[in-house]
Amino acid sequence: MKNHFRKNTHFSKKPQTAKAVAKALPSDITFSKPTVVLHAGKELPVKRFHPWVFSGAIAQIIGEPTDGAVVDVVDFGYQFLATGHYHEGSIAVKVFSFTQTTADEAFWFTKIHQAYQVRTLIDFEQTNCFRLIHGEGDGCPGLIIDMYNGVAVLQAHSIGMHLERAKIAHAIQQVFGETLLAIYDKSVETLPPQYASTVQNGYLWGKCEVPHPAKENAHTFLINWETGQKTGFFLDQRDNRALLARYAKGRKVLNSFCYSGGFSIYALSAGATLVHSVDVSQKAIDLVNQNVAANFGQNTSLTHEAYAEDVMKYLKANDQFYDLIVLDPPAYAKSLDARHRAVQGYKRLNAEGFRRLAKGGILFTFSCSQVVDRELFYNTVVSAALEAGRQVRVLHHLTQPSDHPVNFFHPEGSYLKGLVLYVE
Numbered sequence: 001m002k003n004h005f006r007k008n009t010h011f012s013k014k015p016q017t018a019k020a021v022a023k024a025l026p027s028d029i030t031f032s033k034p035t036v037v038l039h040a041g042k043e044l045p046v047k048r049f050h051p052w053v054f055s056g057a058i059a060q061i062i063g064e065p066t067d068g069a070v071v072d073v074v075d076f077g078y079q080f081l082a083t084g085h086y087h088e089g090s091i092a093v094k095v096f097s098f099t100q101t102t103a104d105e106a107f108w109f110t111k112i113h114q115a116y117q118v119r120t121l122i123d124f125e126q127t128n129c130f131r132l133i134h135g136e137g138d139g140c141p142g143l144i145i146d147m148y149n150g151v152a153v154l155q156a157h158s159i160g161m162h163l164e165r166a167k168i169a170h171a172i173q174q175v176f177g178e179t180l181l182a183i184y185d186k187s188v189e190t191l192p193p194q195y196a197s198t199v200q201n202g203y204l205w206g207k208c209e210v211p212h213p214a215k216e217n218a219h220t221f222l223i224n225w226e227t228g229q230k231t232g233f234f235l236d237q238r239d240n241r242a243l244l245a246r247y248a249k250g251r252k253v254l255n256s257f258c259y260s261g262g263f264s265i266y267a268l269s270a271g272a273t274l275v276h277s278v279d280v281s282q283k284a285i286d287l288v289n290q291n292v293a294a295n296f297g298q299n300t301s302l303t304h305e306a307y308a309e310d311v312m313k314y315l316k317a318n319d320q321f322y323d324l325i326v327l328d329p330p331a332y333a334k335s336l337d338a339r340h341r342a343v344q345g346y347k348r349l350n351a352e353g354f355r356r357l358a359k360g361g362i363l364f365t366f367s368c369s370q371v372v373d374r375e376l377f378y379n380t381v382v383s384a385a386l387e388a389g390r391q392v393r394v395l396h397h398l399t400q401p402s403d404h405p406v407n408f409f410h411p412e413g414s415y416l417k418g419l420v421l422y423v424e
Helices: 105-119 159-163 165-179 235-248 262-270 282-296 311-317 336-355 374-388
Strands: 011-013 035-038 052-054 058-062 070-074 080-086 091-097 129-134 143-148 151-156 182-185 202-206 212-216 219-223 252-256 274-279 304-308 322-327 357-367 392-398 417-423
Touching (some): 105 129, 105 165, 129 235, 151 159, 235 262, 235 417, 252 311, 262 274, 262 282, 336 374, 357 392
Parallel strands (some): 035 070, 274 304, 322 357
Antiparallel strands (some): 011 058, 080 091, 129 143, 143 151, 182 202, 212 219, 357 417
Protein backbone atom coordinates (compact mmCIF):
# COMPACT_ATOMS: atom_id res chain seq x y z
CA MET A 1 0.00 0.00 0.00
CA LYS A 2 1.22 3.49 -0.84
CA ASN A 3 2.59 5.44 2.10
CA HIS A 4 -0.01 8.24 1.75
CA PHE A 5 -1.37 8.14 5.29
CA ARG A 6 -0.25 9.91 8.43
CA LYS A 7 0.51 7.57 11.32
CA ASN A 8 -2.30 7.56 13.86
CA THR A 9 -2.97 4.55 16.02
CA HIS A 10 -5.84 6.05 18.01
CA PHE A 11 -9.13 4.28 17.32
CA SER A 12 -11.37 7.12 18.42
CA LYS A 13 -14.83 6.24 17.23
CA LYS A 14 -16.93 3.11 17.30
CA PRO A 15 -20.07 3.22 15.14
CA GLN A 16 -23.18 2.91 17.27
CA THR A 17 -24.94 0.69 14.75
CA ALA A 18 -22.11 -1.75 14.14
CA LYS A 19 -19.95 -3.86 16.37
CA ALA A 20 -16.47 -2.36 16.28
CA VAL A 21 -13.63 -4.75 15.57
CA ALA A 22 -10.51 -4.25 17.66
CA LYS A 23 -7.58 -4.61 15.34
CA ALA A 24 -3.94 -3.73 15.81
CA LEU A 25 -2.72 -1.24 13.23
CA PRO A 26 0.33 -2.52 11.28
CA SER A 27 3.42 -0.46 12.07
CA ASP A 28 4.16 0.23 8.38
CA ILE A 29 0.80 1.94 7.65
CA THR A 30 0.26 5.65 8.21
CA PHE A 31 -2.77 7.85 7.58
CA SER A 32 -2.85 11.40 6.19
CA LYS A 33 -6.41 12.12 7.28
CA PRO A 34 -9.14 10.54 9.44
CA THR A 35 -9.92 7.12 8.02
CA VAL A 36 -13.01 4.94 7.97
CA VAL A 37 -12.30 1.20 8.03
CA LEU A 38 -15.05 -1.05 6.67
CA HIS A 39 -16.00 -4.47 7.95
CA ALA A 40 -14.68 -7.36 5.89
CA GLY A 41 -17.08 -7.95 3.01
CA LYS A 42 -18.71 -4.50 3.24
CA GLU A 43 -16.44 -2.86 0.67
CA LEU A 44 -18.28 -4.17 -2.41
CA PRO A 45 -20.80 -1.29 -2.79
CA VAL A 46 -17.94 1.24 -2.70
CA LYS A 47 -15.95 -0.82 -5.19
CA ARG A 48 -19.04 -0.65 -7.40
CA PHE A 49 -18.86 3.17 -7.09
CA HIS A 50 -21.91 3.68 -4.91
CA PRO A 51 -21.26 7.03 -3.18
CA TRP A 52 -22.80 6.26 0.21
CA VAL A 53 -21.12 4.47 3.12
CA PHE A 54 -23.64 3.42 5.75
CA SER A 55 -22.71 3.41 9.41
CA GLY A 56 -23.47 -0.29 9.73
CA ALA A 57 -20.63 -1.09 7.31
CA ILE A 58 -18.00 0.61 9.49
CA ALA A 59 -15.64 -1.43 11.67
CA GLN A 60 -13.44 1.41 12.97
CA ILE A 61 -12.78 5.10 12.59
CA ILE A 62 -9.15 6.10 12.93
CA GLY A 63 -8.77 9.68 14.08
CA GLU A 64 -11.53 11.96 15.35
CA PRO A 65 -13.39 13.44 12.37
CA THR A 66 -16.05 16.03 13.09
CA ASP A 67 -19.19 16.36 10.98
CA GLY A 68 -18.20 17.59 7.53
CA ALA A 69 -14.57 16.43 7.73
CA VAL A 70 -12.87 14.92 4.70
CA VAL A 71 -12.09 11.25 5.37
CA ASP A 72 -10.62 8.33 3.48
CA VAL A 73 -12.47 5.03 3.29
CA VAL A 74 -10.45 1.79 3.34
CA ASP A 75 -11.32 -1.89 3.36
CA PHE A 76 -10.57 -4.23 6.27
CA GLY A 77 -7.06 -4.72 4.90
CA TYR A 78 -6.49 -0.92 4.83
CA GLN A 79 -6.59 -0.72 1.02
CA PHE A 80 -7.84 2.67 -0.19
CA LEU A 81 -11.39 2.78 -1.57
CA ALA A 82 -12.62 6.37 -1.64
CA THR A 83 -12.63 9.88 -0.16
CA GLY A 84 -15.69 11.70 1.09
CA HIS A 85 -17.35 13.86 3.73
CA TYR A 86 -18.03 12.34 7.13
CA HIS A 87 -21.22 12.84 9.13
CA GLU A 88 -22.46 10.88 12.12
CA GLY A 89 -25.71 9.22 11.12
CA SER A 90 -27.12 6.49 8.91
CA ILE A 91 -25.14 7.64 5.87
CA ALA A 92 -21.76 8.13 7.52
CA VAL A 93 -19.70 9.05 4.44
CA LYS A 94 -20.75 10.64 1.17
CA VAL A 95 -18.06 9.86 -1.38
CA PHE A 96 -16.91 12.52 -3.85
CA SER A 97 -13.80 10.75 -5.18
CA PHE A 98 -12.80 7.15 -5.82
CA THR A 99 -9.17 8.16 -6.29
CA GLN A 100 -6.87 9.68 -3.67
CA THR A 101 -7.26 13.45 -3.47
CA THR A 102 -6.61 16.40 -1.20
CA ALA A 103 -9.84 18.06 -2.46
CA ASP A 104 -8.03 21.31 -3.21
CA GLU A 105 -9.17 24.12 -5.52
CA ALA A 106 -7.88 22.30 -8.61
CA PHE A 107 -9.98 19.27 -7.69
CA TRP A 108 -13.19 21.33 -7.44
CA PHE A 109 -12.41 23.19 -10.66
CA THR A 110 -12.21 19.85 -12.46
CA LYS A 111 -15.54 18.77 -10.98
CA ILE A 112 -17.31 22.01 -11.99
CA HIS A 113 -15.71 22.12 -15.43
CA GLN A 114 -16.63 18.51 -16.23
CA ALA A 115 -20.21 19.11 -15.15
CA TYR A 116 -20.43 22.23 -17.31
CA GLN A 117 -19.24 20.28 -20.36
CA VAL A 118 -22.27 18.00 -19.96
CA ARG A 119 -24.55 21.06 -19.81
CA THR A 120 -23.29 22.40 -23.15
CA LEU A 121 -25.80 19.96 -24.66
CA ILE A 122 -28.40 22.61 -23.75
CA ASP A 123 -29.30 25.26 -26.35
CA PHE A 124 -28.01 28.29 -24.45
CA GLU A 125 -29.59 30.73 -26.92
CA GLN A 126 -33.03 29.51 -25.86
CA THR A 127 -32.25 28.51 -22.27
CA ASN A 128 -29.90 30.25 -19.83
CA CYS A 129 -31.16 28.66 -16.62
CA PHE A 130 -30.07 25.12 -15.81
CA ARG A 131 -28.70 22.85 -13.09
CA LEU A 132 -24.90 22.89 -13.10
CA ILE A 133 -24.30 20.37 -10.28
CA HIS A 134 -26.82 17.68 -9.39
CA GLY A 135 -25.45 15.98 -6.28
CA GLU A 136 -24.49 12.36 -6.78
CA GLY A 137 -25.28 12.64 -10.49
CA ASP A 138 -22.19 14.81 -10.88
CA GLY A 139 -20.05 13.11 -8.24
CA CYS A 140 -20.80 15.81 -5.66
CA PRO A 141 -23.19 14.30 -3.09
CA GLY A 142 -24.77 16.96 -0.94
CA LEU A 143 -24.30 19.79 -3.47
CA ILE A 144 -26.73 21.53 -5.82
CA ILE A 145 -25.76 24.46 -8.06
CA ASP A 146 -28.36 26.10 -10.27
CA MET A 147 -27.54 28.76 -12.88
CA TYR A 148 -29.92 31.62 -13.63
CA ASN A 149 -28.74 33.84 -16.49
CA GLY A 150 -25.26 34.39 -15.07
CA VAL A 151 -26.06 33.86 -11.38
CA ALA A 152 -24.98 30.66 -9.61
CA VAL A 153 -27.14 29.61 -6.67
CA LEU A 154 -25.38 27.08 -4.43
CA GLN A 155 -27.33 24.89 -2.05
CA ALA A 156 -25.43 22.51 0.22
CA HIS A 157 -27.29 19.59 1.75
CA SER A 158 -24.33 18.43 3.81
CA ILE A 159 -21.98 20.18 6.21
CA GLY A 160 -19.00 18.88 4.27
CA MET A 161 -20.08 20.51 1.01
CA HIS A 162 -20.89 23.75 2.80
CA LEU A 163 -17.38 23.83 4.27
CA GLU A 164 -16.04 23.55 0.69
CA ARG A 165 -18.07 26.55 -0.53
CA ALA A 166 -15.13 28.98 -0.89
CA LYS A 167 -13.22 26.54 -3.11
CA ILE A 168 -16.37 25.74 -5.09
CA ALA A 169 -17.16 29.44 -5.57
CA HIS A 170 -13.65 30.05 -6.87
CA ALA A 171 -14.04 27.14 -9.29
CA ILE A 172 -17.33 28.58 -10.59
CA GLN A 173 -15.59 31.90 -11.25
CA GLN A 174 -12.85 30.14 -13.20
CA VAL A 175 -15.30 28.15 -15.33
CA PHE A 176 -17.68 31.00 -16.22
CA GLY A 177 -15.29 33.95 -16.28
CA GLU A 178 -16.76 37.32 -17.28
CA THR A 179 -20.22 35.88 -17.95
CA LEU A 180 -20.70 35.28 -14.22
CA LEU A 181 -22.67 37.96 -12.35
CA ALA A 182 -22.88 36.55 -8.82
CA ILE A 183 -22.72 33.45 -6.61
CA TYR A 184 -25.36 33.11 -3.92
CA ASP A 185 -25.30 30.56 -1.08
CA LYS A 186 -28.80 29.40 -0.11
CA SER A 187 -27.99 26.49 2.18
CA VAL A 188 -29.60 27.35 5.51
CA GLU A 189 -32.85 25.63 4.53
CA THR A 190 -31.15 22.35 3.56
CA LEU A 191 -28.38 21.93 6.15
CA PRO A 192 -28.72 20.02 9.45
CA PRO A 193 -30.54 22.41 11.84
CA GLN A 194 -27.85 22.72 14.51
CA TYR A 195 -25.18 23.64 11.97
CA ALA A 196 -27.59 25.78 9.93
CA SER A 197 -28.20 27.96 12.98
CA THR A 198 -24.54 29.02 12.83
CA VAL A 199 -24.51 30.22 9.18
CA GLN A 200 -26.43 32.62 6.95
CA ASN A 201 -27.53 32.72 3.34
CA GLY A 202 -25.78 35.35 1.25
CA TYR A 203 -23.55 36.24 -1.65
CA LEU A 204 -20.22 34.47 -1.89
CA TRP A 205 -19.17 36.65 -4.81
CA GLY A 206 -20.74 39.60 -6.62
CA LYS A 207 -24.34 40.67 -6.21
CA CYS A 208 -27.48 40.75 -8.35
CA GLU A 209 -30.89 42.31 -7.85
CA VAL A 210 -33.93 40.03 -7.59
CA PRO A 211 -36.15 39.10 -9.24
CA HIS A 212 -33.73 38.34 -12.06
CA PRO A 213 -34.99 37.38 -15.55
CA ALA A 214 -33.92 34.06 -17.04
CA LYS A 215 -34.91 32.21 -20.20
CA GLU A 216 -36.18 28.65 -20.50
CA ASN A 217 -36.96 27.51 -24.04
CA ALA A 218 -37.35 31.22 -24.95
CA HIS A 219 -39.91 31.82 -22.16
CA THR A 220 -39.05 34.42 -19.53
CA PHE A 221 -39.18 33.65 -15.82
CA LEU A 222 -38.41 36.05 -12.98
CA ILE A 223 -36.22 34.27 -10.43
CA ASN A 224 -35.92 35.19 -6.76
CA TRP A 225 -33.35 32.90 -5.14
CA GLU A 226 -33.38 34.92 -1.92
CA THR A 227 -37.01 34.27 -0.92
CA GLY A 228 -38.28 31.73 -3.48
CA GLN A 229 -38.67 28.00 -3.00
CA LYS A 230 -35.64 25.74 -3.48
CA THR A 231 -33.07 27.82 -5.40
CA GLY A 232 -35.80 29.99 -6.95
CA PHE A 233 -37.29 27.83 -9.72
CA PHE A 234 -38.10 24.18 -10.48
CA LEU A 235 -35.66 23.49 -13.29
CA ASP A 236 -36.35 19.75 -13.35
CA GLN A 237 -39.62 20.15 -15.29
CA ARG A 238 -38.11 21.95 -18.31
CA ASP A 239 -38.52 19.09 -20.81
CA ASN A 240 -41.94 18.17 -19.43
CA ARG A 241 -43.16 21.75 -19.79
CA ALA A 242 -42.02 21.69 -23.42
CA LEU A 243 -43.96 18.44 -23.94
CA LEU A 244 -47.09 19.96 -22.44
CA ALA A 245 -46.94 22.74 -25.05
CA ARG A 246 -47.53 20.09 -27.74
CA TYR A 247 -50.88 19.19 -26.18
CA ALA A 248 -52.15 22.52 -24.83
CA LYS A 249 -53.41 24.30 -27.96
CA GLY A 250 -57.17 24.84 -27.89
CA ARG A 251 -57.54 23.22 -24.47
CA LYS A 252 -58.74 24.38 -21.07
CA VAL A 253 -55.81 23.82 -18.72
CA LEU A 254 -55.49 23.51 -14.95
CA ASN A 255 -51.96 23.88 -13.53
CA SER A 256 -52.13 22.77 -9.90
CA PHE A 257 -49.35 23.26 -7.37
CA CYS A 258 -48.27 25.83 -9.93
CA TYR A 259 -45.61 27.69 -7.90
CA SER A 260 -44.33 30.38 -10.30
CA GLY A 261 -46.41 29.15 -13.23
CA GLY A 262 -43.99 27.23 -15.43
CA PHE A 263 -46.58 24.96 -17.02
CA SER A 264 -49.04 27.89 -17.22
CA ILE A 265 -46.67 30.02 -19.31
CA TYR A 266 -46.02 27.17 -21.76
CA ALA A 267 -49.76 26.43 -22.08
CA LEU A 268 -50.64 30.06 -22.74
CA SER A 269 -47.86 30.41 -25.29
CA ALA A 270 -49.03 27.24 -27.05
CA GLY A 271 -52.57 28.59 -27.49
CA ALA A 272 -54.58 27.18 -24.60
CA THR A 273 -58.03 28.77 -24.53
CA LEU A 274 -58.09 28.96 -20.72
CA VAL A 275 -55.45 28.45 -18.03
CA HIS A 276 -56.14 28.29 -14.31
CA SER A 277 -53.15 28.33 -11.95
CA VAL A 278 -53.70 27.08 -8.39
CA ASP A 279 -51.32 27.08 -5.42
CA VAL A 280 -51.92 27.38 -1.70
CA SER A 281 -49.28 30.11 -1.46
CA GLN A 282 -50.26 33.69 -2.25
CA LYS A 283 -46.58 34.44 -2.81
CA ALA A 284 -46.54 31.77 -5.53
CA ILE A 285 -49.65 33.22 -7.16
CA ASP A 286 -48.01 36.65 -7.21
CA LEU A 287 -45.05 35.07 -9.03
CA VAL A 288 -47.37 33.46 -11.58
CA ASN A 289 -48.99 36.79 -12.39
CA GLN A 290 -45.59 38.48 -12.68
CA ASN A 291 -44.37 35.80 -15.10
CA VAL A 292 -47.54 36.04 -17.20
CA ALA A 293 -47.01 39.80 -17.44
CA ALA A 294 -43.30 39.34 -18.29
CA ASN A 295 -44.16 37.03 -21.20
CA PHE A 296 -47.40 38.43 -22.56
CA GLY A 297 -47.64 42.01 -21.32
CA GLN A 298 -51.17 43.40 -21.58
CA ASN A 299 -52.37 40.81 -24.10
CA THR A 300 -56.09 40.79 -23.30
CA SER A 301 -56.78 37.83 -25.60
CA LEU A 302 -55.25 35.50 -23.03
CA THR A 303 -57.56 33.94 -20.48
CA HIS A 304 -55.59 33.24 -17.32
CA GLU A 305 -56.76 33.20 -13.73
CA ALA A 306 -54.71 32.38 -10.65
CA TYR A 307 -56.07 31.20 -7.31
CA ALA A 308 -54.40 30.99 -3.91
CA GLU A 309 -56.24 27.91 -2.73
CA ASP A 310 -55.58 24.41 -1.43
CA VAL A 311 -55.49 22.19 -4.51
CA MET A 312 -57.60 19.33 -3.10
CA LYS A 313 -60.27 21.72 -1.88
CA TYR A 314 -60.23 23.48 -5.26
CA LEU A 315 -60.66 20.21 -7.17
CA LYS A 316 -63.54 19.07 -4.97
CA ALA A 317 -65.39 22.39 -4.92
CA ASN A 318 -64.92 23.49 -8.53
CA ASP A 319 -67.45 22.34 -11.15
CA GLN A 320 -65.15 23.27 -14.05
CA PHE A 321 -64.06 20.44 -16.33
CA TYR A 322 -60.64 20.75 -17.93
CA ASP A 323 -59.13 19.28 -21.10
CA LEU A 324 -55.64 19.12 -19.56
CA ILE A 325 -54.64 18.97 -15.91
CA VAL A 326 -51.18 19.15 -14.34
CA LEU A 327 -50.74 17.52 -10.93
CA ASP A 328 -47.23 18.39 -9.69
CA PRO A 329 -47.33 18.28 -5.89
CA PRO A 330 -44.36 18.71 -3.55
CA ALA A 331 -42.78 15.53 -2.19
CA TYR A 332 -45.41 13.73 -0.10
CA ALA A 333 -42.77 11.54 1.57
CA LYS A 334 -39.16 12.21 2.50
CA SER A 335 -38.63 8.94 4.39
CA LEU A 336 -39.70 5.31 4.15
CA ASP A 337 -41.79 5.75 7.29
CA ALA A 338 -44.01 8.24 5.45
CA ARG A 339 -44.34 6.24 2.22
CA HIS A 340 -47.72 4.61 2.93
CA ARG A 341 -49.29 7.95 3.84
CA ALA A 342 -47.76 9.49 0.70
CA VAL A 343 -49.20 6.79 -1.54
CA GLN A 344 -52.67 7.42 -0.13
CA GLY A 345 -52.20 11.13 -0.76
CA TYR A 346 -51.19 10.55 -4.39
CA LYS A 347 -54.18 8.27 -4.88
CA ARG A 348 -56.68 10.81 -3.53
CA LEU A 349 -55.14 13.63 -5.55
CA ASN A 350 -55.12 11.73 -8.82
CA ALA A 351 -58.65 10.42 -8.31
CA GLU A 352 -59.89 14.01 -7.99
CA GLY A 353 -57.86 14.96 -11.07
CA PHE A 354 -59.48 12.19 -13.09
CA ARG A 355 -62.93 13.38 -11.99
CA ARG A 356 -62.27 16.92 -13.22
CA LEU A 357 -61.04 15.87 -16.68
CA ALA A 358 -63.40 16.13 -19.65
CA LYS A 359 -63.73 13.11 -21.94
CA GLY A 360 -60.63 12.95 -24.13
CA GLY A 361 -58.69 14.96 -21.56
CA ILE A 362 -55.00 14.64 -20.77
CA LEU A 363 -53.43 14.30 -17.33
CA PHE A 364 -49.79 15.21 -16.58
CA THR A 365 -49.17 13.70 -13.15
CA PHE A 366 -45.91 13.65 -11.18
CA SER A 367 -44.20 12.47 -8.02
CA CYS A 368 -40.85 13.82 -6.81
CA SER A 369 -40.83 11.61 -3.68
CA GLN A 370 -37.65 9.56 -3.92
CA VAL A 371 -39.02 6.81 -1.66
CA VAL A 372 -42.02 6.30 -3.98
CA ASP A 373 -40.45 4.47 -6.89
CA ARG A 374 -41.68 4.47 -10.48
CA GLU A 375 -43.60 1.19 -10.23
CA LEU A 376 -45.32 2.16 -6.99
CA PHE A 377 -46.33 5.55 -8.39
CA TYR A 378 -47.69 3.92 -11.56
CA ASN A 379 -49.75 1.43 -9.57
CA THR A 380 -51.05 4.21 -7.33
CA VAL A 381 -52.31 6.19 -10.33
CA VAL A 382 -53.92 3.01 -11.71
CA SER A 383 -55.79 2.65 -8.40
CA ALA A 384 -56.92 6.28 -8.65
CA ALA A 385 -58.26 5.72 -12.17
CA LEU A 386 -60.21 2.67 -10.99
CA GLU A 387 -61.66 4.66 -8.10
CA ALA A 388 -62.72 7.44 -10.47
CA GLY A 389 -64.10 4.96 -13.01
CA ARG A 390 -62.10 6.30 -15.97
CA GLN A 391 -60.59 4.47 -18.95
CA VAL A 392 -56.96 5.55 -19.35
CA ARG A 393 -54.13 5.14 -21.85
CA VAL A 394 -50.47 5.93 -21.18
CA LEU A 395 -48.96 8.36 -23.70
CA HIS A 396 -45.60 9.08 -22.04
CA HIS A 397 -43.43 8.07 -19.09
CA LEU A 398 -41.62 11.18 -17.83
CA THR A 399 -38.48 11.87 -15.82
CA GLN A 400 -35.96 14.63 -15.06
CA PRO A 401 -33.96 16.40 -17.80
CA SER A 402 -30.34 15.91 -18.82
CA ASP A 403 -29.00 18.59 -16.48
CA HIS A 404 -30.30 16.46 -13.59
CA PRO A 405 -28.25 13.37 -14.50
CA VAL A 406 -28.45 10.08 -12.63
CA ASN A 407 -25.21 8.41 -11.59
CA PHE A 408 -25.23 4.95 -13.17
CA PHE A 409 -24.16 3.47 -9.83
CA HIS A 410 -26.60 5.51 -7.72
CA PRO A 411 -30.11 4.76 -9.02
CA GLU A 412 -31.57 6.61 -6.02
CA GLY A 413 -30.83 9.81 -7.96
CA SER A 414 -33.75 9.12 -10.30
CA TYR A 415 -36.34 10.91 -8.18
CA LEU A 416 -38.77 12.56 -10.63
CA LYS A 417 -41.32 10.33 -12.27
CA GLY A 418 -44.36 11.29 -14.27
CA LEU A 419 -47.09 10.03 -16.61
CA VAL A 420 -48.98 11.64 -19.46
CA LEU A 421 -52.36 9.95 -19.66
CA TYR A 422 -55.22 10.11 -22.19
CA VAL A 423 -58.48 9.83 -20.27
CA GLU A 424 -61.73 8.69 -21.88
